[in-house]
Amino acid sequence: MTVEFVLFIALGTIAVFAALGMLLSSNAIYSALFLVVNFAVVAAFYLLLGAPFIAMVQVTVYAGAIMVLFLFVIMLLGAERLRQPTYRLRWQQPLAIVLVLALLGFAGYVVATQVTGAWPGPLENAAGYGSPAAIGQLLFQEYLFPFEATSLLLLTAMVGVVVLTAVDERRRRRRPSKRS
Amino acid sequence: MFELVPLILAFPLAGLLINAAFGRWLDEKRIGIVASGATAAAFVIAVLQMLALSGNHFHAETVLLADWITIGDMHLPWQMRVDTLSVTMMLLVTGVGALIHIYAIGYMHGDPRFARFFVFLNLFVTMMLVLVSGDNYLMLFVGWEGVGLCSYLLIGFWYDKGDDNVGNARAGRKAFVVNRVGDLGFLIAMFLIFGAVGSLQFDDVLHFFEHHGAEVGGLATAVTLLFLVGAAGKSAQIPLFVWLPDAMAGPTPVSALIHAATMVTAGIYMIARSAPIFSLAPVSQMTVALLGAGTAFMAGTIAVAQWDIKRVLAYSTISQLGFMVAAVGLGGYVAGMFHLLTHAFFKALLFLSAGSVIHGVEHGAAASESAARGVAGEDYPSGAHHAHCDAQDMRNMGGLKDRMKLTFWVYLVGAVALAGVFPLAGFWSKDEILADAWHVGMVEGHWHGVAVYILLALAAIFTAFYMTRQIVMVFFGQPRSSAAEHATENPPTMTTPLVILAVLSVLGGALNLPGLHTLRRWLEHTHHFFHGIDFNLSVALSSTVLALAAIWLGVRVYHRRPLENATAPDQLQGVLGSVFNFLHAKWYVDELYAATILRLYEWQARFLAFQVDWDFWHDFVHDRVIAAAFRSVAAALSGPVDKGGIDRFFDGLALLVRAFAVRILRPLQTGYVRNYALGVMLGVIAVLGMMLVN
Amino acid sequence: MIATTYYLALSAILFSIGVVGVLVRRNAIVIFMAIELMLNSANLAFVAYARQFGALDGQILVFFVMTVAAAEVAVGLALIVAIFRSKASIDVDEVNLLRG
Numbered sequence: 001m002t003v004e005f006v007l008f009i010a011l012g013t014i015a016v017f018a019a020l021g022m023l024l025s026s027n028a029i030y031s032a033l034f035l036v037v038n039f040a041v042v043a044a045f046y047l048l049l050g051a052p053f054i055a056m057v058q059v060t061v062y063a064g065a066i067m068v069l070f071l072f073v074i075m076l077l078g079a080e081r082l083r084q085p086t087y088r089l090r091w092q093q094p095l096a097i098v099l100v101l102a103l104l105g106f107a108g109y110v111v112a113t114q115v116t117g118a119w120p121g122p123l124e125n126a127a128g129y130g131s132p133a134a135i136g137q138l139l140f141q142e143y144l145f146p147f148e149a150t151s152l153l154l155l156t157a158m159v160g161v162v163v164l165t166a167v168d169e170r171r172r173r174r175r176p177s178k179r180s
Numbered sequence: 181m182f183e184l185v186p187l188i189l190a191f192p193l194a195g196l197l198i199n200a201a202f203g204r205w206l207d208e209k210r211i212g213i214v215a216s217g218a219t220a221a222a223f224v225i226a227v228l229q230m231l232a233l234s235g236n237h238f239h240a241e242t243v244l245l246a247d248w249i250t251i252g253d254m255h256l257p258w259q260m261r262v263d264t265l266s267v268t269m270m271l272l273v274t275g276v277g278a279l280i281h282i283y284a285i286g287y288m289h290g291d292p293r294f295a296r297f298f299v300f301l302n303l304f305v306t307m308m309l310v311l312v313s314g315d316n317y318l319m320l321f322v323g324w325e326g327v328g329l330c331s332y333l334l335i336g337f338w339y340d341k342g343d344d345n346v347g348n349a350r351a352g353r354k355a356f357v358v359n360r361v362g363d364l365g366f367l368i369a370m371f372l373i374f375g376a377v378g379s380l381q382f383d384d385v386l387h388f389f390e391h392h393g394a395e396v397g398g399l400a401t402a403v404t405l406l407f408l409v410g411a412a413g414k415s416a417q418i419p420l421f422v423w424l425p426d427a428m429a430g431p432t433p434v435s436a437l438i439h440a441a442t443m444v445t446a447g448i449y450m451i452a453r454s455a456p457i458f459s460l461a462p463v464s465q466m467t468v469a470l471l472g473a474g475t476a477f478m479a480g481t482i483a484v485a486q487w488d489i490k491r492v493l494a495y496s497t498i499s500q501l502g503f504m505v506a507a508v509g510l511g512g513y514v515a516g517m518f519h520l521l522t523h524a525f526f527k528a529l530l531f532l533s534a535g536s537v538i539h540g541v542e543h544g545a546a547a548s549e550s551a552a553r554g555v556a557g558e559d560y561p562s563g564a565h566h567a568h569c570d571a572q573d574m575r576n577m578g579g580l581k582d583r584m585k586l587t588f589w590v591y592l593v594g595a596v597a598l599a600g601v602f603p604l605a606g607f608w609s610k611d612e613i614l615a616d617a618w619h620v621g622m623v624e625g626h627w628h629g630v631a632v633y634i635l636l637a638l639a640a641i642f643t644a645f646y647m648t649r650q651i652v653m654v655f656f657g658q659p660r661s662s663a664a665e666h667a668t669e670n671p672p673t674m675t676t677p678l679v680i681l682a683v684l685s686v687l688g689g690a691l692n693l694p695g696l697h698t699l700r701r702w703l704e705h706t707h708h709f710f711h712g713i714d715f716n717l718s719v720a721l722s723s724t725v726l727a728l729a730a731i732w733l734g735v736r737v738y739h740r741r742p743l744e745n746a747t748a749p750d751q752l753q754g755v756l757g758s759v760f761n762f763l764h765a766k767w768y769v770d771e772l773y774a775a776t777i778l779r780l781y782e783w784q785a786r787f788l789a790f791q792v793d794w795d796f797w798h799d800f801v802h803d804r805v806i807a808a809a810f811r812s813v814a815a816a817l818s819g820p821v822d823k824g825g826i827d828r829f830f831d832g833l834a835l836l837v838r839a840f841a842v843r844i845l846r847p848l849q850t851g852y853v854r855n856y857a858l859g860v861m862l863g864v865i866a867v868l869g870m871m872l873v874n
Numbered sequence: 875m876i877a878t879t880y881y882l883a884l885s886a887i888l889f890s891i892g893v894v895g896v897l898v899r900r901n902a903i904v905i906f907m908a909i910e911l912m913l914n915s916a917n918l919a920f921v922a923y924a925r926q927f928g929a930l931d932g933q934i935l936v937f938f939v940m941t942v943a944a945a946e947v948a949v950g951l952a953l954i955v956a957i958f959r960s961k962a963s964i965d966v967d968e969v970n971l972l973r974g
Binding site for chain 3: 004012016020022028039042050051053054057058061062089097103104111129130134138146150154156160165
């Protein structure tokens with residue numbers, strides 16, 4: 001029971017409970033905030049795992065930018081809660097839980113039997129492992145093409161968002177107005 | 181310079197394409213310049229070819245344009261042949277052609293289809309040059325058919341005129357159909373040659389016949405007789421001459437170019453080209469000679485009794501073609517070619533002059549009409565070929581000597597040349613033919629030579645007589661209609677070619693003067709069969725005397741007692757009576773053909789159409805047998821088999837599919853996204869489970 | 875050093891919670907957040923594996939996943955806004971026009 005292990009258990013518990021909180025909150029705002037907590041904890045895990053750059057990106061981009069976007073949309077739409085509860089697919093809930101338990105079972109089986117015995121302990125990584133410099137070097141040399149491709153992806157997403165949300169001015173004008 | 185020879189085809193072709201494409205936007209002057217210029221350029225090329233031959237020791241040259249047909253051993257190139265014979269024809273076609281083109285600019289002035297006329301004329305020149313320059317029988321045949329097509333197109337050029345407004349079109353059809361008969365003979369002859377020789381190149385074929393002469397006498401006879409059929413069609417010989425008089429329905433330049441000077445000589449050219457084959461077949465030669473002489477005589481007699489100025493010339497043409505055919509039949513190829521050339525000069529001259537007369541008379545008719553209406557000085561479109569009186573009927577003419585001076589003189593030159601009076605062109609060429617006949621008959625002692633000589637001599641007498649009759653009726657005496665009274669001379673575009681042709685008609689005899697034999701030596705380079713016989717004074721004297729006698733007789737009959745008016749009977753009608761009517765009706769040949777061939781043909785056509793085709797084939801075989809059987813089978817198939825069996829099976833199948841879809845597949849599509857996600861999840865679990873189990 | 879196995883177990887748990895969220899919740903935004911959770915758990919596994927094998931490629935992949943996730947969020951939220959405009963609701967169960 002090293003300090004590290006205690007830390008892992010504590011953080012893991014927080015992460016799981018934050019995730020469950022997101023799942024169970026009926027208010028979408030709470031869900032989003034729980035998810036922020038979860039993301040922050042995962043960022044801490046990244047630090048433990050020797051990935052400081054990814055951890056920083058996780059905090060700024062995920063927990064910061066993306067979740068702010070979520071909150072913004074929720075508030076913009078005023079969609080914290082669904083207006084009326086509907087009970088259309090009640091049978092799906094238990095079935096879903098059974099399936100997820102099965103999934104967990106499979107995962108646990110795999111982790112317990114096939115992974116544990118076969119692997120040695122994690123390697124002690126060299127100095128500078130996971131530093132921004134190392135990541136940058138790999139990104140701009142070996143992964144240059146996928147990196148450039150993502151820029152195209154982002155551009156496409158941007159155009160798509162504009163198209164989806166833009167209000168068609170011409171159509172609006174064509175609406176019959178009382179003046180004419 | 182031989183490589184220039186394709187240009188001789190290219191120029192008229194270019195001319196016709198230009199006029200065909202842009203003719204509707206060009207004015208008459210430009211159309212005329214393009215067409216005449218193209219022909220004149222071709223003439224220049226022909227002259228260059230002549231010079232080239234002189235510089236080549238008169239050896240024949242061939243110029244390969246393209247490979248045409250190559251199937252197995254059959255090899256037919258599109259190859260042009262330049263030898264003395266073909267160059268002679270090229271010079272004739274392009275030279276006379278160019279003059280007639282120029283003439284036609286004036287003659288066709290004002291015609292609404294002016295451009296089309298010149299397109300056809302240029303096409304004719306092109307095809308005629310293909311005919312004479314081709315190096316194999318198939319190219320010759322292409323040109324042969326091409327000029328036949330042009331002939332058809334140009335005879336029916338005024339297709340909306342003539343009897344019942346379709347007369348001209350009928351004349352064109354008649355020419356085409358009659359020519360088909362001849363073409364069939366030519367085609368079969370080509371097949372025979374190809375079967376025996378395996379080639380249609382002139383060199384191969386003639387070489388074959390020269391070296392296997394003895395063994396293939398029968399083949400040579402068959403081939404040459406079939407060639408004769410072809411020549412009889414194209415060159416208007418018995419029994420296929422009936423189309424040529426009707427062909428005068430075409431515009432007069434066409435009559436001059438196609439139906440007197442060039443196209444109709446294709447048969448003679450073809451026989452001369454095939455001389456080595458003919459020399460192997462004495463029977464064919466004799467047939468050719470007798471047929472030609474017979475035609476010469478028969479057409480000569482018919483020409484005596486015609487009223488239509490062009491018809492007289494048409495029968496005269498047939499008669500003269502008969503002279504040429506007889507000459508080549510007697511082995512006098514040089515004489516035949518000689519007569520072909522001189523005849524082209526003076527017959528083109530005569531036709532063009534006749535056109536000039538007709539044109540003048542039509543003008544006169546228009547002028548007298550306007551005078552009668554009191555509208556003086558009005559300019560009438562001269563191209564409007566409509567006259568109240570028949571402008572081609574010689575009975576409506578008379579006294580034109582003073583009104584159309586130039587035309588009269590050139591006409592007189594042409595007529596005298598045709599009549600064979602010393603020293604004009606016709607004298608020399610006709611005399612050579614007669615001398616040939618005399619030689620074959622008297623010196624070699626063949627009976628058919630004598631017969632040919634007698635027939636030709638008679639034909640020559642008739643020639644002189646009918647030309648005198650024509651001259652007197654047209655130009656002397658008093659005008660017998662107001663149209664003739666007001667006739668005027670034509671513009672220089674029309675008269676200039678006349679003068680040139682008149683000069684040629686006078687001097688044409690110089691081509692082959694006795695003692696010099698220029699043409700003979702020139703042609704001898706093509707075939708060594710081309711030889712002539714020497715001048716025969718007694719023959720020449722006797723034929724001159726006969727011609728003069730006939731002229732004197734003509735003058736006596738027609739000039740002493742001129743026709744009183746346009747409806748008076750011919751002077752000969754009183755003397756000869758029914759014989760004259762018989763001749764006027766052209767020996768009733770058309771009626772004979774109509775009674776025998778046409779009626780039989782129509783009967784069998786009707787029989788085939790109504791009885792065989794309609795009643796038997798259509799009503800019985802098709803409707804009763806095939807259609808009924810098919811219907812019963814179809815009924816059986818469609819009723820029980822298709823509807824009862826196949827349809828029901830597939831209907832059931834479709835019902836099953838629909839039931840499956842409605843009951844089972846449709847409820848699966850709930851429309852809920854979460855539902856679908858659950859489906860994905862199920863799949864993931866299933867796949868993971870399978871992976872673990874394995 | 876914590877064994878990689880533990881991280882993998884945690885990742886599996888978080889992933890399962892995300893799956894339940896997608897299958898059970900009706901609020902489109904919450905479903906979306908559950909998907910983000912799933913992506914995140916996958917990232918965690920990537921980083922753990924990267925440390926296990928001493929290779930940085932896993933971290934690079936996480937970087938790309940984040941980029942794609944950012945694009946996805948942008949488009950997804952735009953879709954939700956568009957749906958809300960026409961339906962005045964973001965209940966996914968009300969969007970079932972394509973039912974059979």
